[in-house]
Amino acid sequence: MSSITAQQFVQQGQVTLQSMQQTLREVDQSANRHHQQLQSLETSFEQALDELTAVNLPDLSRETIAQIRPRTGYGQFTVRDPLQKMAEERVTLAGRIQQIETDSLYGNRDELIHPVTGSYTSQFSDLQQQVQAITEGIERFSRTPFFNELYALNYDTPNYPYRWWSSLRFYNDWKHGDEASAALGFDNFQATREEYSRLLESRKELQGFLATAQAQVKRVQDLVSSHDQAVYRLKNLEAVTLQECRQSLKEHLKFVDRDQLFAWSGGDPSREALIKRVGGIEKKVEYLQQLADQQFGQERNQLQASITKLNKKVAKFSRPKYQNFRIAREESDLWLQDPSGRIRDRRERFWRDYDVIYVYDRYDIYDYSRDMLWWDLMTDGRIDGNFIPEVQVFRSENPDYRFTRIADSGFSMTNSGFDPS
Incomplete structure (x- = not known):
């Protein structure tokens, strides 16, 4: 049975440790890339939410204010009428100005x-x-x-x-x-x-x-x-006042149930398109964060465990008492296993899956009237998402659910990152 000296094992172990440390640094680089892309999506989400807010509250006319509650479910303007508040504040401001000017x-x-x-x-x-x-x-x-x-x-x-x-x-x-x-x-x-x-x-x-x-x-x-x-x-x-009212309405729209909001939209195309965009970007952020948490968490755990284990072996066989010790090749090969190659392969597949969701922009074809998952729409049903709580719960509650492809989904095999075979 072939073997290597303890010194040879220590040298090879140090090389393997350097390789794994580099792979661990790549995890941080991947996480930084993810955070940058997530920030871009969060900016897009805020912009879409601003547009949805402006569509629902383009001005402070009596007609516009009257439509806020039935179209969005937001009732604060009924409790505190912005027009009345504005009239009262105009009097207060004029009085304050006069008071200061007489001081x-x-x-x-x-x-x-x-x-x-x-x-x-x-x-x-x-x-x-x-x-x-x-x-x-x-x-x-x-x-x-x-x-x-x-x-x-x-x-x-x-x-x-x-x-x-x-x-x-x-x-x-x-x-x-x-x-x-x-x-x-x-x-x-x-x-x-x-x-x-x-x-x-x-x-x-x-x-x-x-x-x-x-x-x-x-x-x-x-x-x-x-x-x-x-x-x-x-x-x-x-x-x-319009800007302040929009801000308070925006906070409501940020958290209101999307299905209910769509039902309140009354078939208005502008509102429906923006609700879908807001909901879609929101789901993108949620899915990508869950994808990243799972991927980077697994990578870190595996690498840190392997590094810790090999470090102990290298430290042990670096001691003087092992100077003339020999290690069976079968054992040394097992201890020197570097998971970096497999991790990089999985990471490459991860980024293909990630990008499928990140670049998706056909929010308009989502149908709130059907039992549909944004995950399936964004991935064309080709990526298993059972590790995502929402997907897992939905499928367990709907065991007969099958995703039906939408012809005009804009999905192609070139952007899926998947081999259909």
């Missing part, structure tokens, strides 16, 4: 907060400069060697913890205190400390004044901002 702070806004000549802004700027100047002085003390430590120790005060007769630390601090004082231009550390404390107290007081000045400026700025926002909203109230 003396708003009336004198240029004199108060003009960037160059405003009294409030000038006061605020002056105080900022004073605080900055004092801060620079404080930082000069802080940058001086040993000053911060001596100040924190209360050196040269009754609270200083060391005494000349009991601690060498006293003499070191004395020396450092003299050096720090001289560097800062003072005769002794007591004078140095007093000046530093004075600067801290002055900055604290000025910061209080600065906060008050900032609040004065902000109060006027807030009035100006509130006025501008109210004026803009009043001027564009109908367009803004």
